[in-house]
Amino acid sequence: MVYTKQKWVEYNENLSEQQNIEAGAVVTSNKLNYIESGINTESKKVSDIETTLKNLSYYTQMEVDEMLIKLIAGEKISATFTMDFKNKVAGSLVENPNVMKLTTSQDMPIPSDSRWAETTTTVYIQTGTLGDNKIATASALxxxxxxxxxxSFKILEDFKRKFxxxxxxxDLLKKYVTGLEVSAYAKGSNGAGNFCQINNYYDRWIGGNIASNKTNELKKISLPIIVPKNYILADGTVTSLISSKESDGKTASSLSVDYVSLEYTVELSLRDIFVTKEELSGHTSNSNNPHKVTKTHVGLGAVDNLQQATKTEFNAHTSNKSNPHGVTASQTGAYTKKETDDLLNKKLNIQTPSAWVNLPLVSGYTTAERNTPMYRIAPQFDGSRKVEFKGQVKKTSGQFPANAPSQFATIPAFAKPKTNIFYHGGTNTAVGGRLVAENNGNIQLLTSVATDxxxxxxLTYTL
Known part of the structure; x- marks a missing residue:
């Protein structure tokens, strides 16, 4: 549940005792038990999340603390996790749930095709760590x-193990995940030259030439997924295919892979984790014994038959406004005004992004589908600044040409990237296109087919 602060008011001598209790002027056992229950429940679950974040070596203590402040404040937190084949044992899902399979074929078999066969533990070792001089190579003539x-990356199982x-x-995982990107350090060859590529599976294989390596060197090829929820399959996996070109019958088709990984980003808040007060009240007010509790369950037979307090004694205690139990603010976990102000100021100083600003377009280009192209600068936890973009662009007349870079926008000098930034951008076609934010401030699109x-x-990068 999300803890709701109790309402306390002054005692009204003109009201009855029961009316003062209902109004919140009397400290009752129900209110005190509610406070203690809320503190214990939320502290335990927030502590579990804090432990999980601290165990992830790629987050600093400062980043963990900042995420917890946002979580407690009711805002969404964003965290990125990496999945790979480290510590993977062939035939086992215990140490590492991800699976890699191998085949030789003329077509691109779907993930459920029986021609796929799991690789060996040796191949998992060769592809589990980058730069250890262990490379998995497969060839076929x-x-x-x-x-x-x-x-196949078991993303649902990975998230359950982390949290x-x-x-x-x-369905909840698809709601939480906001980013997916599969990457591989790979190369391939056949009689015609060097080539390998990555495809991601939706209801068919997507990608191909957009994420490829045409050299004889191991290079990182990656394919960001624009709509993550579409690529998380019914069994909770994200599945990709790494392939080389076909053999001509004289020279073998060869494929070498050093390291394969999946990065996924999730966003969630306390509202995603706990039920609301209204949802809890709906359950606790159910007088039809929803848990089917019996007198045996509660040990009624073991209760001593002792005289209880009379109504007069009970009323005398509940009407005592001198805090007979000596409850303090610190016992209820309440923040002081200074602590609250300090937390809010710290959060606002770090997390307030600039306003969205129209992106300057080159002559001959304009807004598409009334989705104005814009950018903004968002401060990050580590003190850096991230440039973010949104919107759609089209030519004033005609289409973006195929196989020819088209510069359509210019980034202001203060927001230019330090190096050229490459992304796979969505278009009105199934293949999309390559977006490039150049260090000279130009933004261009390169696509293999004409695009509206x-x-x-x-598109995003860090200054």
């Missing part, structure tokens, strides 16, 4: 066929 790796205090279903418009929401 079968005409018109190529080698392919299928990687065992939360009850997460597939491009979506900027995926």
């Amino acid at each position: 079968v005409a018109l066929s190529s080698r392919k790796f299928l990687v 065992p205090c939360l009850s997460v279903t597939l 418009y491009v979506v900027l929401d995926v």
